[in-house]
Amino acid sequence: MTTVDTNAARSSGGAGGNSLTYAIGLRCMRLALAAAAVIAAGYLMNNLFVWARDYPESWVMPISRYISAFFDWLGYKADFGLFTFRDLTRAVSQVLEWPLAFTEGLLVSGFGGVPLLPLPWVTVTLIFSLAGLLLGSWRLAAILLGCFTFLAVFGVWEPAMNTFSLVLVIVPFAALMGMAAGVVLAGAPRLERGLSPVLDVMQSTPHFAYLAPIVVLFGFGQVPALIATVIFAAPPMIRCTLVGLRSVSPELIECGRMAGCTKWQLLSKVRFPAAAATLLLGLNQVIMQTLAMVVIASLIGASGLGHDLLIALNSLKLGTALELGAAIVVLAVALDRLSLAASRYDPYKRGEQKRRRGILLFGVVLCAATVAAAPFADGLHLYPAAYTVTSAPFWDAVVIYVSDEWYDGLQAFKNFLLSYVLIPSRNALLWLPWPVVIALVAMTGYRIGGGKLAATVATLAAFPLITGFWVPTMITLYMIAMAVVVSILIGLPIGLLASRNERLSSFILLICDTLQTFPSFVYLIPVVMLFKVGDVAAITAVIAYATVPMIRYTNLGLRRVSAQTKEAAEAIGCTKRQLLWKVELPLALPEIMLGINQTIMMGLFMVAIAALVGTKDLGQQIARALSDGDTGRGLIAGLCIASLGITADRILRTWSRKRSEALGLTG
Amino acid sequence: MFKLMTQRVMRKGILCGILMGSTALATMSPAYADSAEPIKIVENNWTSQLVLSRITGALLEKAGYNVEYKPADNQLQFVAIGNGDMHVQVEVWEGTHRTSFQRQLDAGRMIDAGSHDAVTREDWWYPAYMEKTCPGLPDYEALNKCAEAFATPETAPKGRYLGGPIDWEKPDPERIEALGMDFEVVNAGQASTLWAELDAAYRREEPIVLFNWTPNWVEARYDGKFIEFPEHDAKCETDPSWGTNPELTHDCGNPRAGWLKKGVWSGMEEEWPGAYEIIQNVNFTNEHIAQAAAMVDVDGLKPEEAAEQWIKENENVWNAWLN
Numbered sequence: 001m002t003t004v005d006t007n008a009a010r011s012s013g014g015a016g017g018n019s020l021t022y023a024i025g026l027r028c029m030r031l032a033l034a035a036a037a038v039i040a041a042g043y044l045m046n047n048l049f050v051w052a053r054d055y056p057e058s059w060v061m062p063i064s065r066y067i068s069a070f071f072d073w074l075g076y077k078a079d080f081g082l083f084t085f086r087d088l089t090r091a092v093s094q095v096l097e098w099p100l101a102f103t104e105g106l107l108v109s110g111f112g113g114v115p116l117l118p119l120p121w122v123t124v125t126l127i128f129s130l131a132g133l134l135l136g137s138w139r140l141a142a143i144l145l146g147c148f149t150f151l152a153v154f155g156v157w158e159p160a161m162n163t164f165s166l167v168l169v170i171v172p173f174a175a176l177m178g179m180a181a182g183v184v185l186a187g188a189p190r191l192e193r194g195l196s197p198v199l200d201v202m203q204s205t206p207h208f209a210y211l212a213p214i215v216v217l218f219g220f221g222q223v224p225a226l227i228a229t230v231i232f233a234a235p236p237m238i239r240c241t242l243v244g245l246r247s248v249s250p251e252l253i254e255c256g257r258m259a260g261c262t263k264w265q266l267l268s269k270v271r272f273p274a275a276a277a278t279l280l281l282g283l284n285q286v287i288m289q290t291l292a293m294v295v296i297a298s299l300i301g302a303s304g305l306g307h308d309l310l311i312a313l314n315s316l317k318l319g320t321a322l323e324l325g326a327a328i329v330v331l332a333v334a335l336d337r338l339s340l341a342a343s344r345y346d347p348y349k350r351g352e353q354k355r356r357r358g359i360l361l362f363g364v365v366l367c368a369a370t371v372a373a374a375p376f377a378d379g380l381h382l383y384p385a386a387y388t389v390t391s392a393p394f395w396d397a398v399v400i401y402v403s404d405e406w407y408d409g410l411q412a413f414k415n416f417l418l419s420y421v422l423i424p425s426r427n428a429l430l431w432l433p434w435p436v437v438i439a440l441v442a443m444t445g446y447r448i449g450g451g452k453l454a455a456t457v458a459t460l461a462a463f464p465l466i467t468g469f470w471v472p473t474m475i476t477l478y479m480i481a482m483a484v485v486v487s488i489l490i491g492l493p494i495g496l497l498a499s500r501n502e503r504l505s506s507f508i509l510l511i512c513d514t515l516q517t518f519p520s521f522v523y524l525i526p527v528v529m530l531f532k533v534g535d536v537a538a539i540t541a542v543i544a545y546a547t548v549p550m551i552r553y554t555n556l557g558l559r560r561v562s563a564q565t566k567e568a569a570e571a572i573g574c575t576k577r578q579l580l581w582k583v584e585l586p587l588a589l590p591e592i593m594l595g596i597n598q599t600i601m602m603g604l605f606m607v608a609i610a611a612l613v614g615t616k617d618l619g620q621q622i623a624r625a626l627s628d629g630d631t632g633r634g635l636i637a638g639l640c641i642a643s644l645g646i647t648a649d650r651i652l653r654t655w656s657r658k659r660s661e662a663l664g665l666t667g
Numbered sequence: 668m669f670k671l672m673t674q675r676v677m678r679k680g681i682l683c684g685i686l687m688g689s690t691a692l693a694t695m696s697p698a699y700a701d702s703a704e705p706i707k708i709v710e711n712n713w714t715s716q717l718v719l720s721r722i723t724g725a726l727l728e729k730a731g732y733n734v735e736y737k738p739a740d741n742q743l744q745f746v747a748i749g750n751g752d753m754h755v756q757v758e759v760w761e762g763t764h765r766t767s768f769q770r771q772l773d774a775g776r777m778i779d780a781g782s783h784d785a786v787t788r789e790d791w792w793y794p795a796y797m798e799k800t801c802p803g804l805p806d807y808e809a810l811n812k813c814a815e816a817f818a819t820p821e822t823a824p825k826g827r828y829l830g831g832p833i834d835w836e837k838p839d840p841e842r843i844e845a846l847g848m849d850f851e852v853v854n855a856g857q858a859s860t861l862w863a864e865l866d867a868a869y870r871r872e873e874p875i876v877l878f879n880w881t882p883n884w885v886e887a888r889y890d891g892k893f894i895e896f897p898e899h900d901a902k903c904e905t906d907p908s909w910g911t912n913p914e915l916t917h918d919c920g921n922p923r924a925g926w927l928k929k930g931v932w933s934g935m936e937e938e939w940p941g942a943y944e945i946i947q948n949v950n951f952t953n954e955h956i957a958q959a960a961a962m963v964d965v966d967g968l969k970p971e972e973a974a975e976q977w978i979k980e981n982e983n984v985w986n987a988w989l990n
Contacts, residue, residue, distance in 0.1 A: 076774075215743050220752035299740035301747070307738035310712035313859035315884055315964055316866060403867050418820045521859070528860045529867040533829060533853055534821050611833060612856035620833055620854065627742045627834035629770050 038436060045433040052433040060468035068632030075216035089217040093224075100222045103165035108158070118161070120374040120381045121152050123367050128334065130363040134356060136341035147334040155388030156305065156327045163294055163304030164331055166222055167287075170229050171335065175286045178234040179279070182241020183267065192242065197646050203235040203601045204645040206608030207296050208622045209638030212631050215300055225297035232605075233289035236598065240282030243594055244275030247560075278591075280343055281556055284336050284513075291332040291517040309519060318399050318525055319392025325522045332517040333510070403529035414536050422535050426478045434465055437474075441647065449654035460647045464640040469618065473640050476617040479535065479610065480603050480644065483542035487599050490543070491550025495595070496580075498551065499558035509555070512548045520545060520609050528613055538610035546603035553595025557588030586663050593656040597649050604645045702938050705733040707753045709744045713858070714884055714970070716758045718959040721974030723757050723949055726985055732942050742767050742834050745930075749776030754932045755946060761925035762789035762880065763835045768930055780931045780943070784952045785882065786924035789837070791828065791894040792879030794865070796872050805895045807846065807920075814849035816874045822851040829864060830854040831878035838904070838917045845918035846896070846911070865889060882956045884964040896920025927951075948988035955981070 045052040051059075078085035105111040110118045119127075125148035133141035151160040185192040207228050218224040248271050256270035272279065298306030305324050312321040346352065374381040429437075441461040445454035464473035498505040524541055531537040561584050569583045585592070611619025618637045625634035706727060708720050724734040739747060741763065747753040749771040759768050771777035793804060800816050803809025817826030830839050830852045839852045855861040861877055862885065868875040869889055876894070879885060896919055902909040903919035910918035929946055936943045951959075955977075962973035978985065 211740070211743060212746060215746050215752075216750065219750065220739065220747040221737060298738045300743060301737045301739055301753075303736075303738050307710070307712065310859075311714075311717065314713050314862075316859065316862040400870070404870065407867075407871070415820050423821070521857075525859060525863040528863040532819065533855050533860055533864055534819070613860055614830075614854040614856045616854075620856075623833040623856075627767065629742070629746070629767055 038432075038440065041439075042432045042436050045435060046431070049433075052435050055434055055465055055468075055470055057468075059466070061466050063467055064630070064632035064636040066632065067635055068630055071213050071216070071631045075213065086217060090219060093218045096223045096226060099169045100166065100226065103168045104162075104222070107161040107165045120370055121148075121157050121383050122374070122380050123370045124161070125149060125152070126363070126367055126370060128338070130359060130366075132338060132341065134359045134363075135338065135345045140337060140341055143337060144334055147330045150330050151327055152383035153387070153389055154323055154327065155383070155385065155390065156308075156324060157383055159303070159305045159308045159324070160327050160331060163291075163302075163306065163328070166225060166297065166302055166304065167290055167294075167331065167335065170226050170233070170290045171287055171339075173226070174230045174233045174290065175237055175283050177230065178237025178282065178286065179241050181234070182238045182245065182282075185238065186242050186245040196649075197642075199235040199238060200601065200646045200649055201639065201642040202231050204604040204642045205635075205638035206605060206619060206622055206641065207232065207293075208608050208619075208626050209634045211296075211300055212626060212629065212634065220301040222302050224300045225293070225302040228300065229290050229293040229297065232293060233286045235601075236285035236289065237282040239594065239597075240278050240285065241275075243590060244278030244282070245271055247278070247590065248274040276343065277556065277560060280340060281552065283339055283343070287332055287336050287339065288513060288516045291328050291335075292519075294328055295519045295521055306519070309521065313521055313525065316525075317392065317396075318522075319390070319395035321522045321525075322395045323390065323392060325518045328519065329514050329517050333513055336513065399526050399529065403526060406530060410530050414531050417536060418534075422482065422539075425482070426475065426535075429474050429478045430471065434470055438462055438465070444651060448651055448658070453650060453654055457647045457650055460643045460650075463643045467636050467640065469621065469637055469640045472616065472618045472621050472637070473644065475615065476604075476607055476619070476641065477644060479539055479542065479615065479617060480600070480607065483539050483546060483606075484596075484600055484603050486539075486543050487547040487550055487603065488596060491547040491595070491599065492554055492592075494547075495551040495554025496558065498555040505555060508551060512551055515544055516548045520606065521612070524609075524613055533614040535615065537613045538615045541610055541613065542603050542606045545606045545609075546599045549598035549602055550595045553591045553598065554588070557591025557595070558584055560591065561587045586659075589656055589660055593652060596652055600648050601645055604641050607641060701732075701941050703733060704938070705735040706755060706935075706939060706942055707735045707737055709739045709748065709753050709756045710736045711739065711741060711744070711758070714963045715882055715956045715960040717970035718963060718973045718977065719757045719951060719956065720755075721971050722959065722977055722985075723755065723946070725974055725978055726949070726989060727942055727945060730941060730945060730989060732939060741832075745771050745777065748930065748932050749774065751932050751934050754935055756930045757946075757949065759928040759930045760787055760789075760880075761927070762787065762837070762921060764930075768928075771930075776933050778931050778933050778935065780929040780946050781950075783927045783929070783950050785927045785956055786953065787880065787882070787927050788893065788921065788923055788925060789831070789878070789880040790896070790921045791876055792891055793876045793894065794869055794889055794891040797874060797876070797891075800874060805892045807848070807894050807896045810876065810894055811846075811848045811850075817850070817876055821853065824849070826850045826876070828852050829861065829875065829877035831861070832857050835878075837878070837921060841915070841917040842896070842919075845915035882953055882960065884960055887961065887965065894920075899923065945988060950988070955984070 050056075074085050076086070080088075106119060107124065108118050125145060128148055129141045129145040132144040151157050185195065210231070211224075211228060214224045214228055218227055252270060252274055253266065256266045261270060294302075294304065295306035295309060298304065298310060305328050309321050309324040309328075312318075312324060347356070370380060378384065379387075438458055438461045442454045442458035445457040464470050494508060498508040520541055523544065524537070527537045527540050531540065565583065565587065566579065569579050574583065607615075607617060608619040608622055611617065611623050618641050621637040622634050625631070625637060706724075708724050710717055710720050720736060724736060727734050737753060739753065744753065744756060745764070745767040748756060768777065768779075772779060791807075791810075793810075798804050801809055801813040803812070814826035815824060817828070818824055819827045821827070826849055828839065828843075828850045831837060831854070833854055833856050842848075843850050843852065855864065855878070861879075865875065865877060865885070866889075867873075879891075879893070897903075897910055899919050899922045900909060904916055907914055907916050909916075912918040929949060931943065931946055935946075959973055959977050962968045962976060963970055966973075968976065
């Protein structure tokens with residue numbers, strides 16, 4: 001077995017001739033044999049044992065009922081004598097309410113007695129443009145000016161500020177928590193291994209699964225929106241902190257120690273700066289994930305862009321919805337670029353002090369002037385409605401044009417895809433009896449990571465079975481597998497391209513930001529117009545969202561390969577191709593694997609959204625549980641999604657670690 | 668050891684104290700009749716509900732109450748109202764909300780504040796041009812005869828019925844089986860995807876039969892009718908012997924005149940007795956709702972502007988509610 005593998009590896013590395021054809025032939029034969037064995041086992045089991053074909057109802061463990069009962073007790077009955085559990089969570093809610101009320105007062109509603117608030121739109125725009133100028137350059141100032149003027153001119157200022165006031169609290173909160181957790185976990189590898197599945201669960205369990213208990217415990221409004229968002233947005237920050245800190249070279253840390261750094265100095269002056277690129281990606285992800293949550297937050301009482309967007313969508317005002325979606329992207333881009341500049345800002349640069357003083361003085365005077373002038377001029381305070389513009393009719397026309405013109409061609413393509421790829425693979429997966437599926441998973445685990453991994457993944461695979469969600473889990477698996485494979489195939493080359501060229505990269509990353517924050521609810525509509533409700537529409541939506549991390553992390557990983565290494569490789573005579581395959585890609589493997597992990601997690605996360613275009617998978621189960629008020633069922637279905645993600649993650653991670661070790665790379 | 672324990676107990680006590688203090692502050696609302704605390708009205712994401720909420724809110728403001736509007740999900744809103752985090756929902760639909768509403772009523776966390784005169788209907792619906800392809804519509808048997816015209820690769824040879832939002836589900840698979848129809852349900856997931864498909868199909872005059880409801884803005888823009896199934900009866904859902912199929916339940920359509928209720932938090936009567944009475948009196952008819960929704964969907968007003976205009980035009984209607 002091993003000989004064949006090494007042979008194959010060697011021959012693909014360049015040695016041609018007979019041994020290559022031989023190895024490939026052997027491989028194909030073994031694959032065919034394995035497939036035949038699986039089919040035979042499936043056929044036999046399906047025909048011999050009824051329990052293997054359909055998992056008996058009576059074997060299902062009623063875990064979801066216990067969970068429902070538990071949450072009912074926790075939410076309405078749990079009493080610790082002095083106070084109930086709900087009092088406790090509500091108290092936490094009260095505390096979290098303060099910063100939210102502050103930003104909301106500042107930007108939207110004003111405070112009872114304080115005059116001049118909320119801040120006029122001119123002032124807010126000025127503050128952010130000047131911050132851009134201070135921390136970055138004229139260019140950044142112009143971008144921020146453009147962003148905020150866009151919100152005003154397109155007449156979405158009020159909902160946008162509503163959303164912004166929420167985001168301004170969530171982002172630092174999630175980023176700091178994520179970073180702190182990352183630092184702690186980086187120093188405690190055992191704890192990290194234990195908590196890693198928790199991160200996966202946090203990230204891949206769709207919100208709909210846990211919104212109901214959050215609403216019971218934390219109430220309705222901005223706070224539960226904050227909690228739901230933090231659960232979702234913090235994991236990428238934690239992961240990036242971990243990967244970033246781990247990849248700091250031991251020599252550098254040693255060097256810091258020798259210079260007499262305290263622990264804190266070592267962290268803030270050596271390890272953080274050295275890991276800056278990855279940490280920044282984490283921050284970028286927190287911002288993007290937070291804004292991606294805007295629509296969901298509106299379901300639990302956070303007013304703003306998300307709510308307006310759903311209203312527009314429900315009366316099929318596509319153009320309007322598109323503009324509101326664009327406003328969300330604009331906020332994301334503004335925050336992201338500003339935070340990027342802030343992290344690169346060097347206050348000790350020559351002449352910086354003077355420049356800073358000038359800008360600050362100028363800014364304070366200008367802001368004070370606009371705030372003072374606002375009560376006397378209406379247009380200063382709220383952008384005059386008469387001067388707003390809208391591009392909605394144009395976009396409506398575009399969508400109609402596209403859906404009419406492209407329909408026939410795409411229809412043929414869709415029918416082909418459905419009849420020859422999607423439906424057969426779904427049916428095959430559903431036809432396989434569950435013992436065969438679990439055995440396959442366990443065998444894969446065994447081949448890659450030995451007995452322990454096999455046991456872990458087999459247990460994970462059995463979870464949906466014993467909780468009674470086997471069929472929807474298989475449908476989810478089929479959709480995700482299709483989408484993730486395509487996402488990786490698209491994302492890897494694009495990330496590669498982006499890493500080669502500075503200008504192309506900033507353009508591609510802007511598209512990534514857009515795809516990630518632009519509410520999928522909006523682009524689902526044209527997709528549905530073209531493909532109709534069904535699997536193709538759902539898979540397309542998942543791909544659009546899940547390709548983003550693949551691009552981002554590939555780009556990052558390749559960029560982090562040091563110039564010296566590349567130079568050295570060129571010096572010993574590597575061709576461009578060898579450089580890429582033998583040096584860059586292997587060195588970027590940790591980031592690329594993180595990218596695949598994130599692609600899977602985001603794909604799984606999108607399953608709940610894909611349920612909105614009519615799939616019969618776990619997402620649908622979750623939504624149904626929500627309408628039945630069945631917390632337990634929703635959570636278990638959510639955990640089934642997470643179990644798929646963790647299984648994939650465990651297998652891939654072990655594989656990549658083995659590869660890294662084989663290549664002599666550690667850490 | 669003992670010292671350590673007392674310390675721990677004390678620390679716990681202090682924590683409790685702090686937490687209790689902040690909760691006490693939070694829940695300390697004046698207990699006298701008709702509190703000055705804002706009444707929180709739920710806003711959903713469809714037009715009629717938004718305008719009706721704004722009208723009701725404006726009327727409450729006229730009566731001297733403070734009002735706040737908060738967006739909420741279709742189903743989660745009931746949990747929120749039950750907990751007293753939100754207080755009023757002016758559109759509780761029989762079809763969509765019955766289960767969630769009933770659960771809160773049973774737990775004593777919400778109160779049924781009466782029905783509107785308006786009736787609602789939620790059922791299978793087709794655009795008018797389908798009558799050319801399927802003569803005999805809106806009868807369900809006529810629909811069944813040309814089921815194949817509605818087929819897609821996913822459902823072929825069966826016809827495809829585009830079902831409602833997932834949190835809105837109807838016993839469609841049961842009905843299809845009980846009435847022996849050659850159809851398969853594909854769920855649209857959310858309202859906007861329903862309209863996206865309808866809009867695209869309507870422009871191309873493609874066959875489509877989908878879930879729809881009334882009152883709804885869709886009627887004004889697309890011409891079509893509900894499929895007529897055997898008339899609904901409460902027994903139809905529980906008693907197999909009822910109806911055309913003696914062995915199965917659900918051999919009937921959805922109610923043709925479903926209720927539309929107002930639901931409020933159970934503590935409302937105590938906290939704002941006057942407001943509670945007003946909500947009980949509020950009573951919209953189908954015409955009112957159509958009129959109010961058209962102001963937004965046709966005339967392009969914002970919900971709050973539409974509410975203002977409606978109030979201006981219908982003074983005699985709401986005067987009766989306030990007194």
